[in-house]
Amino acid sequence: MNVDQLVRRTLQEQAAEHVRAPGDLADRVLRTRRHRRTARGLAGGAVAVAAVVATAVTVTVSDPRGVQATPASETRTADVEAHPDQSPPRELIAAGNAAVSGFYTGRTVKEDDGDELFLRRYHLLDQKTGGYAPADEKWAWVDVAPGLRTAAVLEGELPASRIGLLDLMTGRVTRWITVERPVAAVTWSPDGRRLVATAYSRNPDRLIDRPDDHPANGPRQHSSRTGFYVIDAATGDVGPFRALPRSEPDTWGAPLGVSRTDLVWGRDGTVLYAEKSDGTRDWYTPDGEKTRTPAGERYAGASRAGLSPDGAYAAADGDVNGSPVVDARTGKKVATVPGMQPLAWADGKRLIALGCDPKKCGGRNEFRTQLLLVTVGSGKAVPLSGFRKGAEGGAGRWVPMVTGR
Amino acid sequence: MDAESQERFREFVESRSSALLRTAVLLCGGDRHAAEDQLQNALVKVADRWRGIDDPEAYARQVLYRQQISRWRLKWPRREVAVAEPPERASDGEQGAAELRVLMRGALARLTPRQRTVLVLRYFEDLPEADVARVLGCSVGTVRSTTHRSLARLRRLAPELAALAPAAARPAAPSRDISPVEVRP
Structure with a gap:
C-alpha cells in the first residue's frame, strides 16, 4: 500500500463512522441567520466578503461542468436498435422498453497466497456518444438505474464502504453514500428510487485458500453475508442495517455458488429476494423480515427476466430447445420462445434473451449465444448482437446488463 | 424566507446534514465541534441564497471547502485535536x-x-x-x-x-x- 491509498482508506473509514448532526440544526441555522441579519448594519465589511465568496460559488454550482445535452438513449428511440455484427457491442442495443446498459467481462486472478479473485471489467453506455466505453477499472460492481442516466458503483476490492452514483452523461460520481458495514452488491429498485445494498464481511468474489486445508483442495467459497441496507437514491439516506442470518453453512466448505447471495428487488419493488445455490429464492420485506413468495412470483423460477411488465407471464430459464413462458397465475405453460436465457421483458409480449438464432444453428447450440429479441407465440428471433466468444465465465466472454430505458 | 421555503430548508437539513457533517469532520481533521461550527456557517449561507440555488447540497459542500481554506478562516482560534495515541509499532x-x-x-x-x-x-x-x-x-x-x-x-x-x-x-x-x-x- 502506498501513502495515497492509505489516505484514501483512512478518510473512507472515518467518513463511515456514525456521525449524526444535531436534531435542532435547522432551527439553530435559522436563528443564527435572523441574528446576523439584524446585526448586518454593524458588520457590513464581513458580510460583503462572505457575499463575494458565495457569488463565486453559485456560478460554479449552477454549471459545474458545462454539460447540457440530451442522453443518447433518448435520441435513439427506434423500437429495435440492433447490431448483429457487433460482439461485444459497440453501439446502443435496445428493444421496446429495455436496453443494454453495459456489459462486463470476468476473469479470475490467482494470488500468491492461493486465493482466487473473480474480477469484473465493465463497459458502460456513454450517454454522450451512444456507444459502450470501458468504465474505470476501479469499479468492481456496477448497476445501472432504469432510465439509463445513473449507475450505482462500488470500488474494489469488495466489500466497499461507500456507494457512488455515477452520472452516465459525464462519467463522474455525483454523490458518495457511505455505509457503516461494507457492501459488495447494490441494485436499483424497478422505479429507480431506491437501492438495496448487500453487506458482506469478506469479498464474496474471492475464493479463499485455507492454510490448514489439504493442499489438494483448492480455494473455497465462503459465507460472509451479514445483511442489507435500503437507500433512498434521491437523498442518499441510508436506512437501518437489516441483519440476515447466514443462509448456508456459516463456515468453510460451503458448496459452490453461496458466497454471493445478493438481495434483489421483486418486480413491484415492495419485497426483496436472494437467490440460493439451489435456484430457489428467499423473500424478505425491506425491513429484513422473511416473507412468503409473492403470489405473482411463484412461477418465475430463477430466470432473470421474471414477470412480464403487466404480471401476466413469467419467463423461466430454458435450454437449447428454448425457454418456457408460463401463465404467472397458474404456472401453466403458454409458449416456448427461442433462447436459453431470458434476460428482460422488452414489453408485454417480447423478451430479450441469450441464445442462438434458430435460422443460424437451429437454436441448438449451448455455447454459441447472442442477444435475441423473441416474441411470445412466435418461433422467430431477431438477433440484437453478434455471437459471444469463449466459455461461460471464461475470459473474453461478455455478460450483458439489461435495464429499462 | 417564507414559511414554505423554511419548511423545504428544514427538510433538506434533516435529510442531508449528517452526510454533510461527515465531510465537515474530515475537513476539520476529526474535530467534531469545529465541524459542527463549519456546517452551521455553511448552512446559514445556503439559507441566505435558498431561492437562487438548484442543488443546495452541492452548494453547501462548496461553501464548506472554501471557508475551510479561506484566509479569514485562519484567523479563527485553532483547537487542539484529541488524537488517539499512536501504537508503538505497526505489526503485519x-x-x-x-x-x-x-x-x-x-x-x-x-x-x-x-x-x-x-x-x-x-x-x-x-x-x-x-x-x-x-x-x-x-x-x-x-x-x-x-x-x-x-x-x-x-x-x-x-x-x-x-x-x-x-x-x-x-x-x-x-x-x-x-x-x-x-x-x-
Whole structure:
C-alpha cells in the first residue's frame, strides 16, 4: 500500500463512522441567520466578503461542468436498435422498453497466497456518444438505474464502504453514500428510487485458500453475508442495517455458488429476494423480515427476466430447445420462445434473451449465444448482437446488463 | 424566507446534514465541534441564497471547502485535536493496517486546513486536479504542489508511514480520477 491509498482508506473509514448532526440544526441555522441579519448594519465589511465568496460559488454550482445535452438513449428511440455484427457491442442495443446498459467481462486472478479473485471489467453506455466505453477499472460492481442516466458503483476490492452514483452523461460520481458495514452488491429498485445494498464481511468474489486445508483442495467459497441496507437514491439516506442470518453453512466448505447471495428487488419493488445455490429464492420485506413468495412470483423460477411488465407471464430459464413462458397465475405453460436465457421483458409480449438464432444453428447450440429479441407465440428471433466468444465465465466472454430505458 | 421555503430548508437539513457533517469532520481533521461550527456557517449561507440555488447540497459542500481554506478562516482560534495515541509499532496483516490508519488519522489532523481540504477533495471525493482547482479557486499547479507537500508532511508527521511507497512513484494514481476522458462509461 502506498501513502495515497492509505489516505484514501483512512478518510473512507472515518467518513463511515456514525456521525449524526444535531436534531435542532435547522432551527439553530435559522436563528443564527435572523441574528446576523439584524446585526448586518454593524458588520457590513464581513458580510460583503462572505457575499463575494458565495457569488463565486453559485456560478460554479449552477454549471459545474458545462454539460447540457440530451442522453443518447433518448435520441435513439427506434423500437429495435440492433447490431448483429457487433460482439461485444459497440453501439446502443435496445428493444421496446429495455436496453443494454453495459456489459462486463470476468476473469479470475490467482494470488500468491492461493486465493482466487473473480474480477469484473465493465463497459458502460456513454450517454454522450451512444456507444459502450470501458468504465474505470476501479469499479468492481456496477448497476445501472432504469432510465439509463445513473449507475450505482462500488470500488474494489469488495466489500466497499461507500456507494457512488455515477452520472452516465459525464462519467463522474455525483454523490458518495457511505455505509457503516461494507457492501459488495447494490441494485436499483424497478422505479429507480431506491437501492438495496448487500453487506458482506469478506469479498464474496474471492475464493479463499485455507492454510490448514489439504493442499489438494483448492480455494473455497465462503459465507460472509451479514445483511442489507435500503437507500433512498434521491437523498442518499441510508436506512437501518437489516441483519440476515447466514443462509448456508456459516463456515468453510460451503458448496459452490453461496458466497454471493445478493438481495434483489421483486418486480413491484415492495419485497426483496436472494437467490440460493439451489435456484430457489428467499423473500424478505425491506425491513429484513422473511416473507412468503409473492403470489405473482411463484412461477418465475430463477430466470432473470421474471414477470412480464403487466404480471401476466413469467419467463423461466430454458435450454437449447428454448425457454418456457408460463401463465404467472397458474404456472401453466403458454409458449416456448427461442433462447436459453431470458434476460428482460422488452414489453408485454417480447423478451430479450441469450441464445442462438434458430435460422443460424437451429437454436441448438449451448455455447454459441447472442442477444435475441423473441416474441411470445412466435418461433422467430431477431438477433440484437453478434455471437459471444469463449466459455461461460471464461475470459473474453461478455455478460450483458439489461435495464429499462 | 417564507414559511414554505423554511419548511423545504428544514427538510433538506434533516435529510442531508449528517452526510454533510461527515465531510465537515474530515475537513476539520476529526474535530467534531469545529465541524459542527463549519456546517452551521455553511448552512446559514445556503439559507441566505435558498431561492437562487438548484442543488443546495452541492452548494453547501462548496461553501464548506472554501471557508475551510479561506484566509479569514485562519484567523479563527485553532483547537487542539484529541488524537488517539499512536501504537508503538505497526505489526503485519490486518491489525497492522488498522494501526497504520490510526496513525494516518492523527497525522491528517495535524495538517493545515488547506492541506487537509486538498487531500479530502483528491482522495475522498475523488476529484481530478482540475476540478479541485475549480472548487478551491486556485491553479492546478497549486493543487498538485499542495498534494505533494501534504503527503510528504504526513510521512514526516508519522515516521512509521515512511516505509510506504511514495505516491509519486506510482503513476497509476492519476488514473483513479473520475475524469470524463479516462472514465467515460
